[in-house]
Amino acid sequence: MPKEKLSIVKIGGNIIEDDTALNAFLQLFSNLKGKKILVHGGGKRATHIASKLGIESKMLNGRRITDAETLEVITMVYGGLVNKNVVAKLQAQEVNAIGLTGADANSILSDKRPIKEVDFGFVGDVKKVNYKAVDKLISADFTPVFCAITHDGNGQLLNTNADTITSQLAVGMSQVYETSIYYCFELNGVLKDINDKNSVIKHIDTKLYRELLQQGVIADGMLPKLENCFDALNNGVKTINMGNTAMLTQENDNFTTITL
Structure with missing residues (x-):
């Protein structure tokens, strides 16, 4: 028997920061057919609120160093302010959303990142997704909304990369569902020419991926x-889609689909 489909959608900080963009996105998300999960970051909002509180945000190669003070801000902003706003807006769209961190229902367990050249502080690397717990919520007709926080099982919350949470959730949930990921970001998709916004590569498989790597088309932030x-x-x-939020509509095909 074929598995039921599950869409896992990730939105970044730029959409969260812009109320108009966020409302437009949540309308598209609510129209998305079938079972779904939303994952969000909120780094820009966290940086803004940290500075209001006189806490300096330290970044290294685009990744946040999370000391104890910063973790408090992230927990307030991701798990509270951003998550609950998104949940309330989805309820207004008649989507019965439930806001979660990885600690809720023990859904995402992480290890604290080991100290190598840099001590990233309270940052988690996902170890295990409790897909049965998440599936109980989905089966009860809730739409999970995960923020970028996990836990270590010993009472410690951990700041965790939202892209990684998305992919690991999709891997975990693939035990039960046919999972597809939608990474919503500013660009229309993976671009052949970074200076031409319309040079979207519509489909990338393993063979083309290797070629694009050799040609240096995929570089910098796109590599990870x-x-x-x-x-x-x-x-x-099963499939991964990358592009702007319009890819969630049936009419738009100008985005990148990635398959094996």
Whole structure:
């Protein structure tokens, strides 16, 4: 018997920061057919509120160093302010959303990132997704909304990369569902020419991926994103889509689909 489909959608901080963009996205998300999960970050809002509280945000290669003070801000902003706003807005769209961290229902367990050259502080690397607990919520007709926080099982919350949470959730849930990921970001998709917003590569498979790597088309911030994608595809995820929020509509086909 074929598995039921599950869409896992990730939105970044730029959409969260812009009320108009967020409302438009949540309308598209609510119209998305079938079972679904939303994952969100909120880094820009966290940086803004931290500075209001006189806490300096420290970044390294685009990743946040999370000391104890910063973790408090992140928990307030991701798990509280952003998550509950999104949940309330989805309820207004008649989507019965439930806001979660990885600690809720023991749904996402992480290890604290080991100290190598850099101590990232209270940052988690996902170890296990409790897909049965998440499926109980989905089966009860709730739409889970995960923020970028997990836990270590010993009472410690951990700041965790939202892209990674998305891919690991999709891998975990693929035990039960045919899972597809939608990474919503500013660009229309993976671009052949970074200076031409319309040069979207519509489909990337393993063979083309290797060619694009050799040609240097995939570089910088796209490297870890695509690496993450193929790791998820090799571990049970069916398809991954990358592009702007319009890819959630039936009419738009100007985005990148990634398959094995």
